[in-house]
Amino acid sequence: MTKIEEIKLEDLKPKKFIEQKINEISSIIGSGLAINALSGGVDSSAVTMLGHKALGEKLKTYFIDNGLMRQDEPGYVVTLFKKLGVHVEILDAKKEFFNALKGLTDPEEKREAITQTFYKNVFGQLVKKSGAKFLLQGTIYTDVEETIAGIKRQHNILEQIGINTEESFGYKVIEPLIQLRKTGVREVAKALGLPEKVYKRPPFPGPALVARVIGEVTPERVETVRKATKIVEEELSDTKAFQYLAILHEDRVTGIRDGKRDFGLQIEVRCWESKDALKGTPTRLPYDTLDKLAQRLTTEVAGVVSVTYNITKKPPSTIEAV
Ligand code: XMP
Numbered sequence: 001m002t003k004i005e006e007i008k009l010e011d012l013k014p015k016k017f018i019e020q021k022i023n024e025i026s027s028i029i030g031s032g033l034a035i036n037a038l039s040g041g042v043d044s045s046a047v048t049m050l051g052h053k054a055l056g057e058k059l060k061t062y063f064i065d066n067g068l069m070r071q072d073e074p075g076y077v078v079t080l081f082k083k084l085g086v087h088v089e090i091l092d093a094k095k096e097f098f099n100a101l102k103g104l105t106d107p108e109e110k111r112e113a114i115t116q117t118f119y120k121n122v123f124g125q126l127v128k129k130s131g132a133k134f135l136l137q138g139t140i141y142t143d144v145e146e147t148i149a150g151i152k153r154q155h156n157i158l159e160q161i162g163i164n165t166e167e168s169f170g171y172k173v174i175e176p177l178i179q180l181r182k183t184g185v186r187e188v189a190k191a192l193g194l195p196e197k198v199y200k201r202p203p204f205p206g207p208a209l210v211a212r213v214i215g216e217v218t219p220e221r222v223e224t225v226r227k228a229t230k231i232v233e234e235e236l237s238d239t240k241a242f243q244y245l246a247i248l249h250e251d252r253v254t255g256i257r258d259g260k261r262d263f264g265l266q267i268e269v270r271c272w273e274s275k276d277a278l279k280g281t282p283t284r285l286p287y288d289t290l291d292k293l294a295q296r297l298t299t300e301v302a303g304v305v306s307v308t309y310n311i312t313k314k315p316p317s318t319i320e321a322v
């Protein structure tokens with residue numbers, strides 16, 4: 001395993017970094033073809049722009065619709081990048097992902113299912129069809145650190161844990177952002193000309209809403225957490241917190257609806273202050289904000305009878321629940 005050298009924020013010169021990475025990408029790929037997946041997050045958005053500056057038409061960008069993303073995300077991403085001159089193709093892979101997740105409840109097994117479906121099935125097929133030999137992706141320094149430290153297997157960590165992607169999946173992975181942390185990526189994204197709503201967007205995990213569903217991941221349970229996520233994002237975007245999210249619990253609790261017993265769902269809200277996601281502190285939200293969240297989540301999301309707010313720091317908590 002080659003040691004990755006971090007580029008600290010104070011040493012980062014975004015324009016120079018971009019120039020260097022464009023040269024590196026063009027020389028590795030030469031006249032060949034590359035593909036990349038764009039989720040709409042800051043990391044994959046930055047990689048998409050870098051890749052297109054380096055390769056132009058030789059890079060094909062896909063939005064993998066795994067059925068696990070936030071509401072209206074595919075349309076949002078395609079429209080946004082169209083304005084930036086990048087064509088993004090949507091690939092419907094909902095069935096593959098839900099089949100792979102069926103019956104799984106263990107967090108690391110769920111993460112492994114996402115990794116295998118993403119890299120082996122979906123990208124393996126794409127690579128075969130397109131003839132591309134390279135996958136460009138937005139792995140960052142913190143992803144590597146957490147996986148190596150044994151905290152969570154970040155879905156995108158492959159070569160660093162000994163997976164030979166050429167042997168296992170049939171293509172090589174290129175990771176231009178791997179020496180940067182999130183704040184550095186935001187600087188690069190800004191210098192690449194991405195709009196503020198992209199380079200300032202709160203982080204969203206690679207395994208998407210799977211990271212926020214405790215227990216089995218079914219289309220219905222994802223729909224519940226997707227609706228709750230939308231409400232939490234609407235209510236908390238003004239806080240300017242590092243990240244805010246909704247989690248669907250596995251346990252049900254007794255509640256009351258229309259004067260009758262309702263053995264219903266529990267949503268946990270989390271809102272984090274953090275610099276680089278390695279440590280975090282819950283935001284001291286005003287009680288009125290919490291009250292409004294409880295009101296909206298119990299009336300707008302079917303089946304929810306209980307809303308809690310996480311008051312635990314990371315560590316021992318983590319930012320996501322899975
Ligand atoms: P945790 O839950 O480990 O999250 O405290 C730390 C930060 O990383 C994001 N996250 C991920 N990002 N692939 C990613 O690209 C992953 O598998 C993954 N898991 C968590 C999380 O949203 C937080 O910002």
